[in-house]
Amino acid sequence: MTKRTSFAAMNCSLARALDVVGEWWTLLVVREVYFGRRSFTEMRDTLGIARNILSDRLASLVAGGVLERRTGGSDLRRNEYHLTAKGRDLIPVLVVLMRWGDRWEDDGTGPPIVLTDRDTGAELEPAVVDAATGREIDAGTIGVRPGPGFRPEAWPAPAAGPR
Amino acid sequence: MTKRTSFAAMNCSLARALDVVGEWWTLLVVREVYFGRRSFTEMRDTLGIARNILSDRLASLVAGGVLERRTGGSDLRRNEYHLTAKGRDLIPVLVVLMRWGDRWEDDGTGPPIVLTDRDTGAELEPAVVDAATGREIDAGTIGVRPGPGFRPEAWPAPAAGPR
Numbered sequence: 558m559t560k561r562t563s564f565a566a567m568n569c570s571l572a573r574a575l576d577v578v579g580e581w582w583t584l585l586v587v588r589e590v591y592f593g594r595r596s597f598t599e600m601r602d603t604l605g606i607a608r609n610i611l612s613d614r615l616a617s618l619v620a621g622g623v624l625e626r627r628t629g630g631s632d633l634r635r636n637e638y639h640l641t642a643k644g645r646d647l648i649p650v651l652v653v654l655m656r657w658g659d660r661w662e663d664d665g666t667g668p669p670i671v672l673t674d675r676d677t678g679a680e681l682e683p684a685v686v687d688a689a690t691g692r693e694i695d696a697g698t699i700g701v702r703p704g705p706g707f708r709p710e711a712w713p714a715p716a717a718g719p720r
Numbered sequence: 721m722t723k724r725t726s727f728a729a730m731n732c733s734l735a736r737a738l739d740v741v742g743e744w745w746t747l748l749v750v751r752e753v754y755f756g757r758r759s760f761t762e763m764r765d766t767l768g769i770a771r772n773i774l775s776d777r778l779a780s781l782v783a784g785g786v787l788e789r790r791t792g793g794s795d796l797r798r799n800e801y802h803l804t805a806k807g808r809d810l811i812p813v814l815v816v817l818m819r820w821g822d823r824w825e826d827d828g829t830g831p832p833i834v835l836t837d838r839d840t841g842a843e844l845e846p847a848v849v850d851a852a853t854g855r856e857i858d859a860g861t862i863g864v865r866p867g868p869g870f871r872p873e874a875w876p877a878p879a880a881g882p883r
Contacts, residue, residue, distance in 0.1 A: 570821030649848035658733030667868030685812035705830030
């Protein structure tokens with residue numbers, strides 16, 4: 558699969574994030590590890606992914622600091638992949654994207670998986686809000702301004718702005 | 721770029737979502753349109769993306785119902801892309817992924833872009849919470865159970881479960 562110019566150089570945290578996780582298989586591999594399927598073989602069987610692609614994805618997730626590999630000593634088959642703190646911090650992203658899939662890519666049978674609160678068992682309804690005010694963040698409420706890491710030369714003339 | 725088996729058939733809303741948006745360029749194209757860069761030429765210039773790839777991405781986003789194309793009558797150069805409701809509903813996903821990039825892919829200069837509340841100008845700190853309780857949703861708080869659309873045959877033997 559051709560990889561284009563690295564997004565890492567772009568002056569945008571979304572682009573940088575996509576440079577690490579922006580590929581079809583990546584988030585599904587993270588899902589698998591989160592669900593406790595930690596070995597190459599288990600992931601290959603569940604995802605139906607080609608051996609070389611899975612191998613490639615696992616290597617880039619380890620290189621990107623999302624997964625860490627714990628070796629099984631002399632038994633290579635016992636290698637296990639675990640989420641790092643950086644990887645665990647992707648789970649809320651998965652959750653929000655999964656809910657988008659529930660809403661917009663329903664095959665007519667409803668959500669395959671329901672998220673629950675691990676302590677109470679209550680169904681969770683994920684929402685993206687501002688931590689300070691609790692106000693929902695959506696396309697209609699966001700403005701943007703340059704942050705400390707903004708490099709004007711990396712951006713073209715201002716667009717109309719979010720709308 | 722080789723496209724593998726469609727994720728749409730997988731019994732998982734995350735996989736189905738990735739089937740629509742799970743590619744390097746897709747979310748950046750959504751970002752551009754959200755920022756008001758609506759023409760092919762503007763997007764190509766800002767993203768530095770090859771003409772054929774951008775063309776391909778725009779076509780699949782239109783086919784996937786994320787973008788709609790409004791034609792400029794007889795002047796093809798005036799074609800504009802707009803977010804549909806489904807596309808606008810991706811903005812919270814972008815926001816959460818961007819914040820992950822702010823945290824984990826900082827080049828040392830801080831966030832390039834700061835999100836603000838469009839009404840008050842106050843800086844936004846996006847969080848993923850349960851709508852009912854306001855409790856933060858993260859890797860440590862989630863449980864899962866089969867939903868109405870669950871098809872046991874599409875899933876392998878239960879894994880250890882989220883942890």
